[in-house]
Each structure stands twice: as structure tokens, then as C-alpha cells.
Amino acid sequence: MEKVAYEFDKGNKELVRASVSDFAGKQRADVRIYFQTDDGAWHPTKRGVSISTEMIGELKQAVDKLEKAVSKN
DSSP states (O other): OOEEEEEEEEETTEEEEEEEEEETTEEEEEEEEEEEOTTSOEEEEEEEEEEEGGGHHHHHHHHHHHHHHHHHO
């Protein structure tokens, strides 16, 4: 079962969703782009990343570094 932790609008009937789910008996963290169909339903795309929850700290470091790189420009 997927537990949505956070999501934000990407525009053009797309959103970015961060969630936690179980896959093959292990907990995974997933950051993925979803698209909305004409009937209003949201569906995942292949664009995104799924990592073991033990690697969330590494992902956070990557996002922090991206934020610093953007602020320098």
C-alpha cells in the first residue's frame, strides 16, 4: 500500500509525488511524476526514482546540494 508523504503540482496535468510503499517485502521510498487523465484519475509514469528507505538520507543530501547549486546561480 502506498502512503503519500508529499506532492506538488508540476503543471500540464502532472504532479510530483513522494511516497513510501512496500515492494517485494521491503519498504521503498518513491519520488515519481504522475499524470492526470481526462476522467481525473492520477497514474504514475516511468519518470522517477525508487530507493530503499535506508537511502533517504543520501537523497536528502542530493537535494540539499541541488538547492545550494541553484542558489549560487
